Amino acid sequence: MASDIRTSQRVSSLDGLRGVAALIVVVQHCALVSPALAAGYYGGDVGGVVNQIAVYSPLHLFWGGAEAVVVFFVLSGVVLVRAMESARFTWGSYFPSRLVRLWVPVVGAVALGYLLLAVLPSIFPKLARTGTSSPWLDRPFGYPFESVAQDLALLGGTSGIVSPLWTLRWEIIFSLLLPVLAFAARLIPAWLFGVICIALSATGAATHVAALQYLPIFGVGVALAFMWDRLEQRGAGIGRLGSAVAWSFGLIAIVLAMTSKWTLRPILDDAIVTPVSQVLIVSGAAALVYAAARCRPLNRVLSIKPIAWLGAVSFSLYLVHEPFVVTYAHLTGSARLTLLLAVPTALLAAWLFWLVVERPVHHLARRLRDRVASRELAELHDRVKAADAAAGTGPARETDPAHPPTRPLSVV
Numbered sequence: 001m002a003s004d005i006r007t008s009q010r011v012s013s014l015d016g017l018r019g020v021a022a023l024i025v026v027v028q029h030c031a032l033v034s035p036a037l038a039a040g041y042y043g044g045d046v047g048g049v050v051n052q053i054a055v056y057s058p059l060h061l062f063w064g065g066a067e068a069v070v071v072f073f074v075l076s077g078v079v080l081v082r083a084m085e086s087a088r089f090t091w092g093s094y095f096p097s098r099l100v101r102l103w104v105p106v107v108g109a110v111a112l113g114y115l116l117l118a119v120l121p122s123i124f125p126k127l128a129r130t131g132t133s134s135p136w137l138d139r140p141f142g143y144p145f146e147s148v149a150q151d152l153a154l155l156g157g158t159s160g161i162v163s164p165l166w167t168l169r170w171e172i173i174f175s176l177l178l179p180v181l182a183f184a185a186r187l188i189p190a191w192l193f194g195v196i197c198i199a200l201s202a203t204g205a206a207t208h209v210a211a212l213q214y215l216p217i218f219g220v221g222v223a224l225a226f227m228w229d230r231l232e233q234r235g236a237g238i239g240r241l242g243s244a245v246a247w248s249f250g251l252i253a254i255v256l257a258m259t260s261k262w263t264l265r266p267i268l269d270d271a272i273v274t275p276v277s278q279v280l281i282v283s284g285a286a287a288l289v290y291a292a293a294r295c296r297p298l299n300r301v302l303s304i305k306p307i308a309w310l311g312a313v314s315f316s317l318y319l320v321h322e323p324f325v326v327t328y329a330h331l332t333g334s335a336r337l338t339l340l341l342a343v344p345t346a347l348l349a350a351w352l353f354w355l356v357v358e359r360p361v362h363h364l365a366r367r368l369r370d371r372v373a374s375r376e377l378a379e380l381h382d383r384v385k386a387a388d389a390a391a392g393t394g395p396a397r398e399t400d401p402a403h404p405p406t407r408p409l410s411v412v
Contacts, residue, residue: 012311016302017292018075019310021068022318023343025164028065029325030342032136034335040262042135058255060262067258069167070217070285072318076171077221078228078289080178090376091179097369098175101362103154106168108357109319110151112349113162116323118143137329164318173211174218181222194223198282205278206271217282224286231290247295254291257284316358317350324349 031054032038036047040055053059061067083089121141139161147159154172158165174181185193197219204212238246256263261277268276291298301307310317324345328338 012308013292013299013302014075014079014289015311015314016304016307017071017289017311019307019312019314019317020302021071022314023310024061024063024068025065025318026321026325026343026346027339028063028068029136029163029322030339031063031335033134033325033329033338035134037335038134038136056262056266058259058263060259061255064259064262067261067281067285070281071288072167073170073174073214073217074221074224074282074285074289076174077181077218077223078225079221080175081182081222081225084178084182088370088373088377090373092376093369093372094178095176096372097365099172100368101365102168102172102175104361104364105315105319105353105358106154106165107152108353109162109165110148112320112353113151113323114143114148116327117141117161120327134329134335137326141326141330162322164322170211170214170218174215177215178222181219185219185222185226190223190226194220194227194286197223198279201282202275202278206275213278217285220282220286221289224290228290232294235294247291247297250287251291251295251298254284254288257281258288260284313347313350313354313358316353317346320349320353321346 032041036045036051037055039046046052046055054063083094143161147161150156150159151162151165154165154169158169160166197216200216201213201220204210204214204216235243257280260280261273264273264277292302293299302311321342325338325342328341328345329335332338332341
């Protein structure tokens with residue numbers, strides 16, 4: 001991978017993009033407390049001109065949670081392939097550390113959800129009644145034990161009570177399939193692999209096959225990671241003015257692509273909008289991830305301290321926010337009050353969750369990864385020495401376990 005994507009500013013900008021995407025999901029869930037805005041997702045009349053603009057214009061980007069999830073998936077593909085390029089990367093250390101990194105915070109999020117959705121109603125009886133007529137809130141206020149068990153298991157599907165957990169199912173499945181996708185992206189040209197993944201995702205969206213819709217999006221991120229060097233080389237010859245013009249039009253195109261599901265819906269049949277918009281959204285998400293690293297103005301914005309902090313707690317924010325949104329919606333019965341109360345509460349809760357759960361789990365996963373990798377690399381070091389000695393070609397060649405022989409990225 002080119003050095004540009006390795007720099008701290010680049011990583012900071014990608015983290016910042018993830019943080020902004022997580023905040024957009026929070027805003028979307030607050031907006032769905034409004035019956036009129038929820039009608040755009042569940043069917044029905046969204047109401048007056050203001051709501052029409054909010055739902056069916058590019059302004060939907062500011063609360064497009066589904067589109068933000070696509071960005072998450074593409075980012076995961078890019079970041080995990082980058083991790084594979086470390087000299088100390090081994091598959092034996094990757095799998096346990098990745099599962100710990102994802103699954104343990106889910107346990108914490110489910111515990112918090114149970115506290116807010118099952119324990120609090122016994123203290124505040126009003127919480128047992130729906131605060132608005134929004135179809136998004138058309139669910140019992142509680143968290144039965146069978147739903148808790150289902151959400152903890154993840155891979156068989158989630159209950160929907162803490163709805164963000166559905167994406168963790170696909171994150172974990174993709175993480176387990178990463179060797180296959182990485183090999184496929186090496187087996188054929190990366191751009192072709194990306195095109196195939198986009199086409200598969202559009203087919204899944206049109207046929208309502210969730211695995212076919214979501215898993216290929218991670219593959220697009222894998223393809224983008226493998227194409228990164230070539231994209232940078234092609235952009236290197238463009239002057240400053242040309243680059244500014246190209247990025248200006250490019251960012252406009254990204255916004256239009258990411259909101260195409262909503263801007264096209266009033267004028268085209270859903271049977272056409274669904275696959276076409278899926279192609280545009282996934283392509284736009286990949287372009288946005290690349291722009292976050294390569295477009296200097298966007299890079300700077302996503303790297304400023306408040307957004308960098310948001311990126312640091314983004315996973316925690318994504319996991320813990322919804323029970324607070326639902327609780328405030330039932331208490332206030334107002335989308336505006338829910339937005340005003342839930343966003344700062346969720347940010348505070350995310351920071352605390354990051355301190356108490358996510359950061360320690362991250363450190364645990366890192367220690368686990370390093371321990372397993374060190375053992376595997378030491379075994380590789382011993383095998384190399386033994387092979388050299390057995391070959392009888394002279395003294396065994398010394399290798400440093402911390403810097404093992406370079407391996408092709410495609411070896412899985």
